[in-house]
Amino acid sequence: MSADTLLAGTATGIAAAVQRGEVSASAMVQASLARITATDARVNAFTDLTAQRALERAATLDARHAAGDTAALPLLGVPFAVKNLFDVQGLATLAGSKIERERAPALRDGPLVERLEAAGAVLVGALNMDEYAYGFTTENSHAGATHNPHDLARSAGGSSGGSGAAIAAGQVPLTLGSDTNGSIRVPSSLCGVFGLKPTYGRLPRHGSYPFVASLDHLGPFARSVPDLALSYDLLQGWEAADPGCVQRPIEPTHATLARGAGGLRIAVLGGYFHEHALPEARAAVERVAAALGVTRRVELPEVARARAAAFLISNAECATLHLGDLRTRAQDFEPLSRDRFLAGALLPAAWVLQAQRVRRWFAQRAAELFGQVDVLLAPATPxxxxxxxxxxxxxxxxxxxxxxxxxxxxxPISCIGLPVCAVPVWGCSEAQPGLPIGVQVIAAPWREDHALRVGAALEAAGVVRSPVAALD
Known part of the structure; x- marks a missing residue:
């Protein structure tokens, strides 16, 4: 099988082919770089390429493979890329901004970048995003908008738009992004790829540019649920430099996928999640529910208040982070970001305190609901x-x-840090049948395995999938 054909497949398929000697790591990296060169003028997923580093890394892996020293590398030769808020040695950590371009380059890779490379993956570049992760469309005035590979006139979502688009465009099979209020799940939904927002505190955020410390999550995007689970397993582990990372043992999920959805109590989230969805979003949830044999409907109370709380907390925390630059160089922010930061700086403390109370109350109601069910289904985007x-x-x-x-x-789900696997469904929109839309598979805290098992069952049944866009 050629490197180009493998690149359009899965990360696990690439690694297996490299391990068998059917293709080299160097050939896979070259195929990825060639695909980026051929397509990114239209997609605009990448802001930086690390071509020399990638080719040197691939050559080292090929030498190790020739010496019989790669059996323990589950992502051998897999090209990947990261949202440009991750530290990459030698690159300025942009976080989608103009201001950060003037900062010194990172001295080392962030921990999650290191962990994927330690598993044999090869970093090929950094990806476009909304400025400082504050947005859902990746219409970045500094780097340009990222285009949805399935319809170049449309949004790739955000703020991790480059991370979703790069997979949909067939440039890489695996990326990393961040999710504060939906920034993994929204691009997953709009670009038709799989994404995982782990439980808050599960993965270290050290080595990434923060947005809202009490809401930020990091996680992977992939072209299949097994790839998503494998990469998540490799990313797990406590990081002493990150005070928000929980000291919890690694809990592998990849080996549990074969169990499927059997034995799990699953329900559809109604109420707010039904009312704030267009027919295509509702249809996607119904298709997933039908495939799983799910008929139960449940509701969470006061979801709109939880979303409002997330807005207030986000505004207040991110404004504090950027106050210095807002005072001295406000003109260098994107106008929409700047205005939101300024609004956050003016919020009364009493409002933010009340938002935290709502957040705690809403988390308690969700915990009560998870005493009755294991997994909840809801649309990812309206x-x-x-x-x-x-x-x-x-x-x-x-x-x-x-x-x-x-x-x-x-x-509302980010507000209380629940783990979510976003899965893409196709053909749900009568007006746009060629576009995907995502479903959130939501689990209780620390039960990523439940969400991934359901996602794997849906993928095995052909209900969800992540094809490469026909850009050619």
Whole structure:
């Protein structure tokens, strides 16, 4: 099988082929770099390529393979890329901004980058995002907008838009992103790829540029659930330099996928999650529920308040982080980001305290619900990918601002740090049958295995999938 064909497949398929000697790590990296060169002028997923580093790393892996020293590398020769808020040695950690371009380059890779490379993967570059991760569309005025590979006139989602688009475009089979209010799940939904937001505190965030410390999560995107589970397993582990990382033993999930959804209590989240979804989003959930034999409907109370709490907490925390630059060089921020930061700086402390109370109360209600079920199903976005530049969404009789409203269904879940596997469903929109839309498979804290098992069962049944876009 050629390197180009393998590149359009899965990370585990690539690693197996390299281990068998059917293709070299160098050939896989060259295929990835060639695909990026051929497609990224249209997609704009990448902001930096690490070509020399990648080729040197691949050559080292090939030499180790020739010496019989790669059996313990489960991602041998797999090209991957990371959102440009991850530290990459020799690159400035941009976080999608103009201001950070002036900072000194990172002296070392972030821990999650190191962990994937230690497993044999090869970093090929850094990916576009919304400025400082504050957005859901990756319409970045500094680096340009990232385009959805399945329809180049449409949004790839955000803020990890480059991370979703790079997989959908067939440039790499594995990426890393971040999710504060939905920034893994929204691009997963709009680009038709798999994404995992782990439990808050599960993966270390040291070596990445923060957005909202009490809400930030890091996690992987992939073209299959087994790839997602394998990469998540390799990313696990406590990091002493990260005070938000929980000292919890590694709990592998990849080996549990064969169990499927059997024995799990699954329900559809209704109420707010039904009311704030267009027909295509509802249809995606119904298709997934039907495939799993799920008929039970449940609700969480006061979801809208939880989303409002997430907004207030995000505004207040991120504004504090950027106060110095807001005072001295406000003109160098994107206008929309700057205005949101300024609004956050003016929030009354009493509002933020009340938001934290709502957050705690909502987490308690979710815990009670997870005493009755193991997995919840909900739409990931209210609609398929909107056109770039869209200002307003018509949502069940309401006219809502488009950019923040793409996170309507993800923010309440982020607010309480639950693990979620986003899975892509196709053909649910009558107007846009060629576009995907995602479903959130939500589990109780620390039960990523439950969410991934359900995702794997759906993929095995052909209900969800992640094909490469036909850019050619």
């Amino acid at each position: 609609c398929v990918a909107p056109r770039l530049g869209t200002e307003w969404l018509e949502l069940n009789g309401q006219r809502l601002p488009a950019r923040p409203s793409l996170g309507l269904l993800t923010q």
